[in-house]
Structures are given as structure tokens and as C-alpha cells.
Amino acid sequence: MSRLEAKKPPLFISEPLTRDAVSQSLSLLSGILKSSYGPSGRLKQLHNGVGGCVCTTSQSSALLGHLSTSQPVLRVLTASVQNHVSRFSDCGLFTAILCCGFIENFRSLNVAPFTVIKISKHLLSLCVDHLKSEACGCRVPVDFSSVETLVCLVRSILTSKPACMLNKTEVDHLTTLVLKAFIFTVPCHVQTNAVLGKCVIVPVRGRRVVDSTVLPGLLIEMPEFQLGKPLAVKRTGSNMIKTALFSVSMSGDGYNPEEGAIAVHHGVSLEMSELNQLLNVGKQLVKDEVGLVMCQKVMHPSLKQYLKENGVIAVDRAGLSLMEPLGRMTGSQPIASIHSSSPGCYGSLKDLCLESFASKHYLHLIPEDTVICSLILCNRSETAWDELKRVCETAEHVLQLTMKEPLALLGGGCTETHLASYIRHKSSSLPASTFKDLGCSQTQYQLVADGFCRSLESVARSLSHDDGEILTDMVYGHCWFVPSGSPCVSKWSDLVSKCGCGMNGNTEDLSWRFLQGQSGSPVVQGCPKEPSVKVADLLTLDCFAAKCSGLQVALETANLILDLSYIIEDQN
Numbered sequence: 001m002s003r004l005e006a007k008k009p010p011l012f013i014s015e016p017l018t019r020d021a022v023s024q025s026l027s028l029l030s031g032i033l034k035s036s037y038g039p040s041g042r043l044k045q046l047h048n049g050v051g052g053c054v055c056t057t058s059q060s061s062a063l064l065g066h067l068s069t070s071q072p073v074l075r076v077l078t079a080s081v082q083n084h085v086s087r088f089s090d091c092g093l094f095t096a097i098l099c100c101g102f103i104e105n106f107r108s109l110n111v112a113p114f115t116v117i118k119i120s121k122h123l124l125s126l127c128v129d130h131l132k133s134e135a136c137g138c139r140v141p142v143d144f145s146s147v148e149t150l151v152c153l154v155r156s157i158l159t160s161k162p163a164c165m166l167n168k169t170e171v172d173h174l175t176t177l178v179l180k181a182f183i184f185t186v187p188c189h190v191q192t193n194a195v196l197g198k199c200v201i202v203p204v205r206g207r208r209v210v211d212s213t214v215l216p217g218l219l220i221e222m223p224e225f226q227l228g229k230p231l232a233v234k235r236t237g238s239n240m241i242k243t244a245l246f247s248v249s250m251s252g253d254g255y256n257p258e259e260g261a262i263a264v265h266h267g268v269s270l271e272m273s274e275l276n277q278l279l280n281v282g283k284q285l286v287k288d289e290v291g292l293v294m295c296q297k298v299m300h301p302s303l304k305q306y307l308k309e310n311g312v313i314a315v316d317r318a319g320l321s322l323m324e325p326l327g328r329m330t331g332s333q334p335i336a337s338i339h340s341s342s343p344g345c346y347g348s349l350k351d352l353c354l355e356s357f358a359s360k361h362y363l364h365l366i367p368e369d370t371v372i373c374s375l376i377l378c379n380r381s382e383t384a385w386d387e388l389k390r391v392c393e394t395a396e397h398v399l400q401l402t403m404k405e406p407l408a409l410l411g412g413g414c415t416e417t418h419l420a421s422y423i424r425h426k427s428s429s430l431p432a433s434t435f436k437d438l439g440c441s442q443t444q445y446q447l448v449a450d451g452f453c454r455s456l457e458s459v460a461r462s463l464s465h466d467d468g469e470i471l472t473d474m475v476y477g478h479c480w481f482v483p484s485g486s487p488c489v490s491k492w493s494d495l496v497s498k499c500g501c502g503m504n505g506n507t508e509d510l511s512w513r514f515l516q517g518q519s520g521s522p523v524v525q526g527c528p529k530e531p532s533v534k535v536a537d538l539l540t541l542d543c544f545a546a547k548c549s550g551l552q553v554a555l556e557t558a559n560l561i562l563d564l565s566y567i568i569e570d571q572n
Contacts, residue, residue, distance in 0.1 A: 060092025412500025
């Protein structure tokens with residue numbers, strides 16, 4: 001090169017949270033997330049500006065996955081939330097909104113960041129200890145011997161995403177299907193190291209949601225099969241269907257030039273040699289009484305024809321995603337080479353049949369013991385189907401997490417306002433030794449505690465998008481939503497019938513007050529009581545594990561961002 005550009009020095013940005021650009025970006029992100037939150041959240045359309053698909057959603061995984069930002073502070077926040085969602089699938093918006101609230105409320109305090117971090121960690125420990133205590137009023141035990149609480153949990157997830165465009169009948173139908181699919185994946189015979197099965201979602205777009213159904217086993221699309229024709233398949237002496245599963249290509253083009261040169265004798269065709277080897281594999285499969293051969297990749301037409309003539313059904317192009325459930329369901333060990341196979345690799349199936357959905361033909365693989373099932377998921381449009389698929393996957397994951405820890409938390413903003421009420425009560429009665437151990441004054445502790453509570457309450461306020469009033473009661477600490485445009489009355493009980501989660505009614509005097517906004521004096525109140533009724537119809541519930549993790553991730557991420565002194569950017 002004739003000329004070299006001089007290397008630029010790195011850019012040092014001190015105290016990034018005091019910069020207007022960072023504050024505006026954080027405020028904008030917070031506004032986008034808050035407006036997307038809850039069953040009445042506003043939808044967002046995301047696209048890259050130069051064409052391509054458009055994503056219509058209010059889900060955190062889709063929102064944060066499509067949003068790009070140049071601010072390092074926001075990249076830290078979004079990466080942290082995305083990591084939480086990858087582990088728990090739920091409470092992504094809760095985590096992100098709460099994190100933004102912590103940053104916004106804590107940075108405005110006239111308290112050193114180091115002190116804020118120590119106090120907020122103590123407040124977090126109070127919250128976690130309370131949530132794990134049996135005396136916690138917003139914790140609901142989940143009994144797997146009945147479905148009432150599980151139905152509430154799944155219904156709450158399905159109704160939280162308006163882009164799915166579901167009515168009540170469709171929500172009820174899908175709730176039943178998701179629960180049925182989950183029960184299919186639970187092993188009938190419990191062992192020491194029991195592993196849950198898998199639900200495979202089969203897409204059917206352009207059909208009614210109520211056409212969705214669940215079938216035990218797997219569906220594999222087979223356009224060459226014709227309905228009405230008998231499905232002849234070879235069976236063993238025990239009337240089972242022996243199966244073989246290949247993870248290697250059986251197309252006959254096994255030679256890869258990148259692996260080196262192959263010496264071939266004069267007059268020998270490499271292609272014919274490969275085909276002969278494949279046919280030898282086919283002969284061995286027929287000899288071993290295999291009735292179903294499945295291949296992850298392409299199968300040579302001659303081999304497929306040979307297997308068909310000998311009563312063996314051949315399925316190719318199964319794809320990588322089906323290999324694990326196929327192996328789990330049939331007991332087959334994937335065969336990775338056409339040059340070596342063992343009868344010990346074979347599995348078995350109970351039966352095979354043909355199914356048809358929306359003009360598509362499927363081969364239905366029916367196992368002896370069902371831990372793998374297929375959810376045929378229908379919706380009217382591609383956009384609504386994509387959103388519904390993510391929601392159903394979230395519901396399945398939440399049920400798995402709940403089986404591990406059979407608890408749920410009250411939804412509809414009630415857990416957040418309950419925790420805020422508990423922290424306000426607890427922080428007003430701490431001994432002086434606590435402040436000494438934390439190295440702070442009581443005034444500093446109260447300031448941070450008030451910011452902590454306002455952050456929790458801001459999440460509950462984000463559920464309302466129609467400018468209606470939001471209340472909290474002084475007895476249970478639950479959240480109550482007053483419909484927009486309601487007339488002025490002397491008693492709030494005339495306007496509200498149930499709290500956000502649906503557990504408490506307006507039958508008693510609960511001393512309602514307006515939910516505190518960003519400003520205003522803290523409210524001193526007693527410790528919130530535990531509701532006398534533990535389960536009600538149509539409760540709104542949240543995943544216990546996901547929400548507890550979201551609470552911790554939100555605070556830890558906020559504290560990390562608050563502790564930033566410098567951002568160093570490479571300019572080259």
C-alpha cells in the first residue's frame with residue numbers, strides 16, 4: 001500500500017449514564033417494552049428496512065432479537081435479558097422493564113452507586129426469602145394431581161400475547177391441547193433418572209385454531225403416499241415394526257473431494273460401487289426384518305424402490321430436528337455409516353398409519369410408550385402462527401419448570417405490588433445493626449428501598465394501556481385496575497370487582513389507594529396479609545422459577561450498569 005491510515009486512539013466515555021444519548025436510548029427502550037407488556041400490550045412491527053420478512057409481535061424474544069442498538073449500555077441489558085429468556089422462556093418483558101426501572105430510579109438518588117448496590121442486594125434477598133417462604137401471600141402451590149392450577153398457568157401464558165389473536169373458545173381449546181401434549185411427554189414408568197419427552201410442533205397455516213390437535217408419536221410429511229391405499233409394512237413375530245435410523249447420507253454420493261483423492265481401478269465406476277454398497281445395506285435390512293427405514297438426509301431412489309418392493313417403508317430427508325425425538329421414541333441408535341451397522345442399533349414401533357391435515361399427507365409413527373407427541377398447530381395467518389408457536393413452546397417449558405418446582409406466582413401485577421408492600425413494611429422495621437452492617441444510614445436505606453418499590457410498581461403500571469386508574473389495597477397489597485372513563489364515585493368497590501390476579505374480590509373494605517407513581521412520598525403500611533382463598537377460577541398466574549430468576553437478573557444487570565465508570569470504544 002502506498003499510504004497507510006494512522007491508527008485512531010480508542011474513545012473513552014466517562015460516566016456513561018450521565019450522557020443524554022444513553023438516557024434517551026434507555027428511555028426509548030423502556031417505553032417500547034412497557035407498551036408491549038401484558039394481554040392488552042400494543043403490537044410492534046419489526047423489519048430491517050431493506051425488505052425481508054416483517055415480524056409482528058409483543059414477545060421479548062422476538063423484540064430483542066430484532067432490535068439493534070449501538071449503545072453499549074443497552075447491549076448489556078438486552079444480552080442479559082436474552083440469556084434469561086434462553087434459560088426460562090418466560091418473563092422476558094418483566095425482567096427488561098424492571099431492569100430499566102431500577103436504573104432509572106437508582107441513578108436519580110443522591111446516594112453513591114456502591115452504597116445503592118449493597119442496599120439493593122439486601123432488598124433482593126428480602127424479596128427472595130419472602131417468595132420462598134410458605135407465608136408468602138403471592139405464592140400458589142401447584143398440585144399435579146389436578147389440572148385446575150395448571151389450566152390457569154397455561155391460559156395466562158396464551159392470553160398474554162395479543163398477536164396470537166385468540167378468542168376465548170380458542171384459548172380454552174389450546175390450553176387443553178398444551179396440557180395434553182405435556183402429559184404425553186411425562187414417562188409412565190418413573191425411574192431414578194427420569195427424562196421428560198418432547199412435543200414436536202407441526203405447522204398448519206391458514207386453518208382455524210380449533211382445528212389444532214395432539215397425537216401421540218410423530219408425524220412425518222410424506223407427499224408420495226396416497227390416502228385410501230392400505231399401508232403394507234413388514235412386522236416381526238411379536239407384531240411390532242422394527243426400525244432403523246440413519247444419520248448419514250444414503251444418496252450414493254458419499255465421496256467428498258475435500259477428504260482427499262481416492263484411487264479407482266480402471267473400468268470401475270465409483271457411483272455404481274456406492275450404489276451396490278447401498279443395495280447391500282438394503283438387503284441386510286430386509287434380512288433383519290426391518291419394516292421402517294428413516295434417513296436424516298437423502299436416500300437413493302433405487303434403494304427406496306428396492307425397500308418398497310420388499311415391504312419396507314423408506315423415509316428420507318427427516319432432518320436434524322427430528323433425529324433426537326425419533327431415536328428417543330423408537331429406541332433406535334442413529335447409524336452413522338453405510339459400511340457398518342449392527343442389529344443392536346434397531347428400534348421398534350407399535351404401529352404406522354396415514355393422516356391428512358390441510359391437504360398434506362403424513363406418516364404417523366405410533367410408539368409403544370408415548371413420551372414423544374405431535375402438536376398439529378393451526379392459525380389463520382403466518383404472523384399469528386409464528387407468535388402462537390413461540391407461546392406454545394413457552395407454555396411447554398413453563399410446565400417443565402413447574403414440575404421441577406411445583407409453585408406459581410400471582411400475575412396481573414399482584415406479585416409486584418405485594419412485594420413492594422412487603423418491602424415498605426420490612427424496611428421500616430429493620431434494626432440499627434442492619435444499617436451498620438451495610439455501611440449506610442437509615443435515610444439512605446429508605447431512599448433505595450423506595451426506588452426499589454417504585455420499580456416493582458412500574459411493572460404493574462405497565463399492564464395498563466388505556467389511561468385507567470391503578471390502585472393497590474392496604475390489606476393484601478394486590479393490584480386493581482379501574483376501567484378507563486369510569487365515573488367518579490365515593491367508593492372504589494363500585495368500580496373494581498377483582499384484583500389483577502383474580503384472587504380477591506371487592507367484598508370487603510380493602511382501603512384502596514392510588515398506586516404510587518415516579519414521585520410522591522412513600523406509604524407506610526402493615527405487612528400484607530395472606531389471602532384466605534388459595535385457588536380461584538380463572539386465576540392469572542406466572543411461572544415461579546422464571547419470575548424469581550427475572551427479579552434477580554434485572555437487579556444484577558441494573559447494578560452492573562450503574563457501576564459503569566467508563567466505556568472504551570475502538571475507533572478503528
